[in-house]
Amino acid sequence: xxxxxxxxxxxxxxxxxxxxxxxxxxxxxxxxxxxxxxxxxxxxxxxxxxxxxxxxxxxxxxxxxxxxxxxxxxxxxxxxxxxxxxxxxxxxxxxxxxxxxxxxxxxxxxxxxxxxxxxxxxxxxxxxxxxxxxxxxxxxxxxxxxxxxxxxxxxxxxxxxxxxxxxxxxxxxxxxxxxxxxxxxxxxxxxxxxxxxxxxxxxxxxxxxxxxxxxxxxxxxxxxxxxxxxxxxxxxxxxxxxxxxxxxxxxxxxxxxxxxxxxxxxxxxxxxxxxxxxxxxxxxxxxxxxxxxxxxxxxxxxxxxxxxxxxxxxxxxxxxxxxxxxxxxxxxxxxxxxxxxxxxxxxxxxxxxxxxxxxxxxxxxxxxxxxxxxxxxxxxxxxxxxxxxxxxxxxxx
Amino acid sequence: xxxxxxxxxxxxxxxxxxxxxxxxxxxxxxxxxxxxxxxxxxxxxxxxxxxxxxxxxxxxxxxxxxxxxxxxxxxxxxxxxxxxxxxxxxxxxxxxxxxxxxxxxxxxxxxxxxxxxxxxxxxxxxxxxxxxxxxxxxxxxxxxxxxxxxxxxxxxxxxxxxxxxxxxxxxxxxxxxxxxxxxxxxxxxxxxxxxxxxxxxxxxxxxxxxxxxxx
Numbered sequence: 001x002x003x004x005x006x007x008x009x010x011x012x013x014x015x016x017x018x019x020x021x022x023x024x025x026x027x028x029x030x031x032x033x034x035x036x037x038x039x040x041x042x043x044x045x046x047x048x049x050x051x052x053x054x055x056x057x058x059x060x061x062x063x064x065x066x067x068x069x070x071x072x073x074x075x076x077x078x079x080x081x082x083x084x085x086x087x088x089x090x091x092x093x094x095x096x097x098x099x100x101x102x103x104x105x106x107x108x109x110x111x112x113x114x115x116x117x118x119x120x121x122x123x124x125x126x127x128x129x130x131x132x133x134x135x136x137x138x139x140x141x142x143x144x145x146x147x148x149x150x151x152x153x154x155x156x157x158x159x160x161x162x163x164x165x166x167x168x169x170x171x172x173x174x175x176x177x178x179x180x181x182x183x184x185x186x187x188x189x190x191x192x193x194x195x196x197x198x199x200x201x202x203x204x205x206x207x208x209x210x211x212x213x214x215x216x217x218x219x220x221x222x223x224x225x226x227x228x229x230x231x232x233x234x235x236x237x238x239x240x241x242x243x244x245x246x247x248x249x250x251x252x253x254x255x256x257x258x259x260x261x262x263x264x265x266x267x268x269x270x271x272x273x274x275x276x277x278x279x280x281x282x283x284x285x286x287x288x289x290x291x292x293x294x295x296x297x298x299x300x301x302x303x304x305x306x307x308x309x310x311x312x313x314x315x316x317x318x319x320x321x322x323x324x325x326x327x328x329x330x331x332x333x334x335x336x337x338x339x340x341x342x343x344x345x346x347x348x349x350x351x352x353x354x355x356x357x358x359x360x361x362x363x364x365x366x367x368x369x370x371x372x373x374x375x376x377x378x379x380x381x382x383x384x385x386x387x388x389x390x391x392x393x394x395x396x397x
Numbered sequence: 398x399x400x401x402x403x404x405x406x407x408x409x410x411x412x413x414x415x416x417x418x419x420x421x422x423x424x425x426x427x428x429x430x431x432x433x434x435x436x437x438x439x440x441x442x443x444x445x446x447x448x449x450x451x452x453x454x455x456x457x458x459x460x461x462x463x464x465x466x467x468x469x470x471x472x473x474x475x476x477x478x479x480x481x482x483x484x485x486x487x488x489x490x491x492x493x494x495x496x497x498x499x500x501x502x503x504x505x506x507x508x509x510x511x512x513x514x515x516x517x518x519x520x521x522x523x524x525x526x527x528x529x530x531x532x533x534x535x536x537x538x539x540x541x542x543x544x545x546x547x548x549x550x551x552x553x554x555x556x557x558x559x560x561x562x563x564x565x566x567x568x569x570x571x572x573x574x575x576x577x578x579x580x581x582x583x584x585x586x587x588x589x590x591x592x593x594x595x596x597x598x599x600x601x602x603x604x605x606x607x608x609x610x611x612x
Contacts, residue, residue: 199451203481203504204406210508211412215419218510237408 001133001140008125008143011150014069015115018153021062022112025105028058045089049081052092052101059101062108063161066154077163077171096167104160111156114149121146179374186372197248205241209234253300262299266306266324273310275339276321283328294333298395301369302326302335305377308362309337309389317341317387332375332394343385366391398444398521401437403428403460404479405452409504413447416507420514431459438467438474445521449504450480450487461487468494475520479504485534488527489609496605500526500561516561525561525601532559535608546588554581559604 035051056078063074078097081088092098125142132138163171216230249255256265263281270277284292293299306324313322319341327334345363363379366389370377374394381387400422404410414424426437430453438446446467448460464476477500478491488501500520506528507513516526536544536556547555550571557567564582568575582600586593591603 196456199481200406204409207481207504207507208406208408208412210505211409211416211510214508214510214513215412215416219419 001130004129004133004140004143008122008146011069011147012115012118012122014065014150015118015146015153017065017115018062018108018112019115021058021065022108022115025058025109025112028054029105029109046085049085049088049092052095052098053081055101055105056097059104059161062104062157066157066161069150070154070158072158074158074161075163075168077167079170079174096164096170100161100164100167104157107156107160111153114153117149118146121149179371182368183372186368189368194248194252197244197251201244202241202248205237205244209237209241212237253296254303257296257299257303261293262302263326265299265303266326269303269307269310270322270324273322274314275310275319277310278321278323280323280325282326284326284333292328292397294328294393294395294397297373298333298393301373301375301393302333302391304369305335305366305389305391306337308366312345312362313337313339313341313387316345317343317385319386328397332392335391335393336388338388339386341385341387342383343381343387344383345379345381345387398422398517399425399441401426401428401434401441401443401446403431403434403437403446403448403452403463405429405449409449413507416510416513417447420510422517430454431463434460434463435467435470438471442471443474445475445477445517447477447479447517450478458487461490465490465494473498473523475523476500477502477517477520477526479507483528483530483534485531488531488535492605492609496525496602498523498525501531502526502528503530519561525605527560527605529556529560532556532608535559543589547585551581551585551588554578555585555604558582558585558601559608561601 032051035047039045039048060076063076067073076097079091079095081091081095083091121142125140125146129140129143133140212230212234216227216234219227219230254265256268259265260268261284263279263284266281267279270279284294294302310322310324313319317339319339322337322339325334325336327336367377370391370393376392378390379387380390400417402410402413402417402424404413404427410427410429414427417424425441425443428434428437432454434446434448446464448464450458450460452459452463461478464478467474468476475498476491478487479502480487481504483501483503491499491501498520500516502513502516506516520526533556536552536559544552544555553571554567557570562570564575564578568578571578583593585591586603589607591607
């Protein structure tokens with residue numbers, strides 16, 4: 001009996017809230033009518049987007065109520081209302097969510113008062129079910145109806161508030177446009193970085209090298225000793241140019257990825273990081289030829305994240321150990337790098353950036369690179385540690 | 398010669414100073430960024446300025462801008478612009494104010510020290526030094542052109558002329574007599590419809606003006 005009552009009470013609470021919401025809706029529809037009138041009179045055009053936002057909030061409250069009862073969230077698919085008034089108005093009126101919300105509101109105007117039915121049900125149910133369950137030992141009859149009422153309310157709300165496929169698509173397109181713009185920007189920045197590296201580094205070194213050889217040639221006849229010294233200079237510059245070129249190439253696409261695959265490349269990183277690193281690989285077999293390979297861009301990004309995280313851990317965390325996990329899952333590749341350090345790099349690029357110059361831009365670089373592939377990066381770094389970086393890179397296997 | 402260098406890369410700056418001093422020139426000032434160039438030139442009034450195109454603060458074409466500005470402030474100041482890649486429009490901008498005392502070379506050429514010093518002298522004395530790559534671009538830019546009527550040898554002569562070489566050098570490069578070179582030059586001028594001219598610099602100007610006319 002106690003369980004029955006509790007369940008019915010829970011349903012009642014939800015339904016009463018709904019009724020309150022429905023009551024609020026009545027007030028609101030009055031506001032709406034005023035807004036509509038004013039909008040027609042042009043004066044209140046600015047109120048319309050605000051009204052739509054308010055509608056969204058009310059619908060959001062209902063979604064929460066339903067989710068609390070059913071345990072299943074009703075997805076939202078709204079386009080942000082922003083920009084100049086004209087654009088806000090267009091989104092407010094044409095946005096795929098607006099019509100649905102208003103439709104729900106009108107229906108809810110009626111069914112929102114289901115909650116009122118709970119009062120007679122309680123009055124009837126308590127004595128009837130009390131007798132049935134307490135004295136006759138049979139299952140309750142009336143009080144569970146309150147639960148059914150709440151179910152009904154939830155079902156109708158879900159049906160009305162569920163975003164249309166168009167709305168879901170519109171939101172998805174918005175997301176894709178954003179990430180694509182991000183990807184293009186990241187790509188552009190990458191190209192500029194490479195050009196800069198080549199221009200300032202390798203090219204300049206080669207010019208200087210050629211210059212030295214030229215001077216040495218001129219000096220050769222009258223001053224062989226100087227010529228020899230210049231040639232030695234030239235050779236060391238040639239070597240430096242090669243080193244620099246290697247760095248640039250590694251920044252574009254680490255050759256070791258081609259040779260060893262991601263797992264092998266990450267193991268090599270771990271070995272040269274200066275930390276005691278445990279590498280756990282799941283689902284990616286070692287070796288370039290056998291096993292699963294993610295797309296090159298995903299591998300390069302994962303490699304970049306691990307390299308950057310290990311560098312940061314070695315430089316800033318004070319930790320001597322770290323763990324790298326690479327897991328292939330259905331949606332893509334998970335990368336997790338955890339140290340045992342002092343933390344405090346928590347989500348703030350500034351904190352790191354102000355300390356060491358590489359930290360902040362490194363984290364930003366990681367975020368950009370991951371976002372460019374539609375992936376997510378989560379960093380937790382409470383003061384006292386440890387710092388954990390978790391990256392999900394979607395891809396098809 | 399008294400030279401002002403504008404170059405932000407320490408390695409190249411040092412190499413350039415070494416090269417110029419070993420050739421008996423005097424480097425009177427070194428500028429490491431775009432805004433430093435003009436004051437240095439105004440202060441030292443050098444015989445020639447050697448400028449890198451890309452310099453701080455923007456790492457774009459600060460050196461080129463400084464060169465153009467300097468030539469406006471100090472008309473006739475010889476400038477030799479060096480770049481890690483050639484851009485025809487940069488050459489056109491430089492030549493826009495007249496080709497006398499203008500040089501535009503790939504940095505790569507500096508390694509050929511004798512040729513570089515030769516170009517430096519040429520520019521300092523009011524001549525022209527254009528990188529072969531720029532000239533090649535100028536020559537291949539258009540179709541349906543009187544240039545197509547030139548024989549291969551005449552084209553070679555035209556190219557060397559546009560780079561700013563004199564008859565002696567052209568003759569030596571092509572391994573022909575100077576008389577033959579004169580004859581080729583006469584033919585080139587005839588075919589392109591340019592007034593014949595024998596004095597070195599004016600000839601180069603005519604050729605460059607021709608190649609640089611509206612594309």
